[in-house]
Amino acid sequence: MQLAFALYKYFPFGGLQRDFLRIALACQARGHTIRVYVLEWSGEIPTGFEVVTVPVRALSNARRYEKFLAWMQQDLRQRPADRVVGFNKMPGLDVYFAADPCYEEKARSLRGPLYRLSGRYRHFAAFERAVFAPESHCRILMISSLQQPFFEKHYATPPERFHLLPPGISPDRRAPANAPEIRAAFRQEFGLGSDELLLLQLGSGFKTKGLDRSLKAVAALPEALRSRTRMIAIGQDDPAPFQRQAQGLGLAAQVSILPGRSDIPRFLLGADLLIHPAYNENTGTVLLEALVAGLPVLTTAVCGYAHYIEEAEAGCVIAEPFVQECLDTTLANMLSDREARARWQVKALAFADTADIYSNAERAAELILREL
Numbered sequence: 001m002q003l004a005f006a007l008y009k010y011f012p013f014g015g016l017q018r019d020f021l022r023i024a025l026a027c028q029a030r031g032h033t034i035r036v037y038v039l040e041w042s043g044e045i046p047t048g049f050e051v052v053t054v055p056v057r058a059l060s061n062a063r064r065y066e067k068f069l070a071w072m073q074q075d076l077r078q079r080p081a082d083r084v085v086g087f088n089k090m091p092g093l094d095v096y097f098a099a100d101p102c103y104e105e106k107a108r109s110l111r112g113p114l115y116r117l118s119g120r121y122r123h124f125a126a127f128e129r130a131v132f133a134p135e136s137h138c139r140i141l142m143i144s145s146l147q148q149p150f151f152e153k154h155y156a157t158p159p160e161r162f163h164l165l166p167p168g169i170s171p172d173r174r175a176p177a178n179a180p181e182i183r184a185a186f187r188q189e190f191g192l193g194s195d196e197l198l199l200l201q202l203g204s205g206f207k208t209k210g211l212d213r214s215l216k217a218v219a220a221l222p223e224a225l226r227s228r229t230r231m232i233a234i235g236q237d238d239p240a241p242f243q244r245q246a247q248g249l250g251l252a253a254q255v256s257i258l259p260g261r262s263d264i265p266r267f268l269l270g271a272d273l274l275i276h277p278a279y280n281e282n283t284g285t286v287l288l289e290a291l292v293a294g295l296p297v298l299t300t301a302v303c304g305y306a307h308y309i310e311e312a313e314a315g316c317v318i319a320e321p322f323v324q325e326c327l328d329t330t331l332a333n334m335l336s337d338r339e340a341r342a343r344w345q346v347k348a349l350a351f352a353d354t355a356d357i358y359s360n361a362e363r364a365a366e367l368i369l370r371e372l
Contacts, residue, residue: 012042026365
């Protein structure tokens with residue numbers, strides 16, 4: 001079977017991009033041929049993949065995405081595919097991997113009515129409606145149940161078109177047998193003393209992930225605790241605004257903001273706490289990556305995967321509506337309580353041994369290949 005995958009950008013460090021790659025590889029392993037349409041591809045191309053970089057330009061993203069769709073559809077007319085699988089919302093999909101939240105809900109709840117007169121709104125609303133409208137036959141792969149009610153509310157999407165997938169945590173995120181040795185080497189490399197604490201934040205899109213909230217919480221720590229706390233944030237984004245914020249808060253010497261990298265498992269083993277106070281997060285794969293590494297987690301309830309942290313008793317979840325002072329206090333309590341962190345670690349690793357949090361790609365491949 002010839003499969004066509006569509007996503008606007010591929011880079012090795014994005015959560016959506018990693019999901020795409022695992023799913024495409026799972027389909028390829030079952031004997032199917034993979035073609036990928038992208039605007040940009042960074043990194044190695046897997047053996048056997050045909051990557052088509054669509055040669056279109058425009059002044060706005062919305063116009064560029066429209067040109068991308070038109071070019072791809074023209075190519076598909078000349079070289080048909082048995083399935084068209086989208087990782088971004090667009091017309092003409094057979095299957096959509098729903099990593100993004102409901103755009104219509106955000107437009108109506110977070111923006112004024114004038115926003116819905118803009119060309120940007122018209123584009124993204126139309127592309128979303130093409131996937132979720134009742135007359136569409138697109139099969140929808142959900143990675144969190146949080147957003148389904150919004151799609152049903154705005155589009156009356158038949159519930160039988162939604163298919164909830166389990167998470168798909170990569171096995172290389174699990175704590176190996178030599179985790180203590182890796183942790184010791186990591187902390188020596190980064191000059192972390194035995195009494196120092198390392199706070200870790202992971203994920204591209206620093207604003208959405210709440211890096212500003214994290215910096216405020218570190219600045220609010222009691223002096224004795226703040227002086228022995230370091231923070232590393234890693235992701236594909238412009239660090240400058242947050243470096244300025246850290247400087248203004250007196251944290252410049254304690255905070256490092258790094259670009260995306262391939263050795264994240266070392267950081268998960270070397271840190272003392274993962275912080276992820278996101279403003280909006282459909283899932284939050286990094287929460288589970290920390291969990292299976294045995295790293296306690298502090299996150300916000302808006303994250304689709306936050307309930308796993310509560311179920312595993314592997315950290316703390318800040319309730320909505322978000323209050324900065326609550327995050328500040330919880331962070332201070334978690335960093336100052338070594339025994340609690342040890343308990344969260346044990347429970348996290350036990351949960352990782354039994355929970356179905358690894359089979360996303362296999363289940364998605366089954367649904368993609370199932371008869372339409």
